[in-house]
Amino acid sequence: xxxxxxxxxKKKRQPAANGPLEANGEAFVVRALAKxxxxxxxxxxxxxxxxxxxxVTELQLPRMTGYRMARTLQSGGYLVTDPQTGRYRLGPALIxxxxxxxxxxxxxxxxxxxxxxxxxxxxxxxxxxVDVDGVAVCVDMLDSPxxxxxxxxxxxxxxxxxxAHGKMYAASMSDADRERLLxxxxxxxxxxxxxDPDLLAAELQRVRDEGVAIxxxxxxxxxxxxxxxxxxxxxxxxxxxxxxxxxGRFGPDERTTxxxxxxxxxxxxxxxxxxxDAEQRTV
Numbered sequence: 001x002x003x004x005x006x007x008x009x010k011k012k013r014q015p016a017a018n019g020p021l022e023a024n025g026e027a028f029v030v031r032a033l034a035k036x037x038x039x040x041x042x043x044x045x046x047x048x049x050x051x052x053x054x055x056v057t058e059l060q061l062p063r064m065t066g067y068r069m070a071r072t073l074q075s076g077g078y079l080v081t082d083p084q085t086g087r088y089r090l091g092p093a094l095i096x097x098x099x100x101x102x103x104x105x106x107x108x109x110x111x112x113x114x115x116x117x118x119x120x121x122x123x124x125x126x127x128x129x130v131d132v133d134g135v136a137v138c139v140d141m142l143d144s145p146x147x148x149x150x151x152x153x154x155x156x157x158x159x160x161x162x163x164a165h166g167k168m169y170a171a172s173m174s175d176a177d178r179e180r181l182l183x184x185x186x187x188x189x190x191x192x193x194x195x196d197p198d199l200l201a202a203e204l205q206r207v208r209d210e211g212v213a214i215x216x217x218x219x220x221x222x223x224x225x226x227x228x229x230x231x232x233x234x235x236x237x238x239x240x241x242x243x244x245x246x247x248g249r250f251g252p253d254e255r256t257t258x259x260x261x262x263x264x265x266x267x268x269x270x271x272x273x274x275x276x277d278a279e280q281r282t283v
Contacts, residue, residue: 182201
């Protein structure tokens, strides 16, 4: 298998299993466990194998600490190593997770033509995301035929509200859940990340009113995104569909086109799923 590494100088990913707990002031975090989960979160569709040195560099861990964690995960069957290369990959103990993901397989299959249409109409990468315990997770993606260094991969946790899909789910939360989300601290990923509770509340209200979420370099500098909700026949938001666009291709005209096209795709897909009022209602 080809070696899959990250380019030097690229901003390191925040460990998904550790950051949110610390950010929320959780007093009962088992740090060793959080680090082990962060190690498992490194593996995705684009990074199926890692060397020990690559993992400790990515997670900024002492090598001996990383070695002990990897051996512990290996002993439980969560990681296995290639006997020829010594590279780590996910092990059989995680096979049960595939059964949990099967619930999204049908949505992915149904949504694929709509993603293809988005790529054709906008010329940009198209994404499909679902809400997993309040966090947006990418479950399908089609690349743009034009140059674009993407930051998202299938299976990757997209994150909190500093992205279009995350905003969409936050806007569709119950009032109580949304208030709890607004009260929690939010990491400033870029200078454009919205972290002020009042400003974020106003942004989520705009998303609810307009039925579309927009991210202008809030998650990654140089990258913008647009997302709209996918509803089932009862009107519940079961996913979101959108496009990812380099900032240089997201001028006023391109933005208008992306918003119109994404909302149209979401409405059409929701209508196919049986939602009778997909074009008229907001989030």
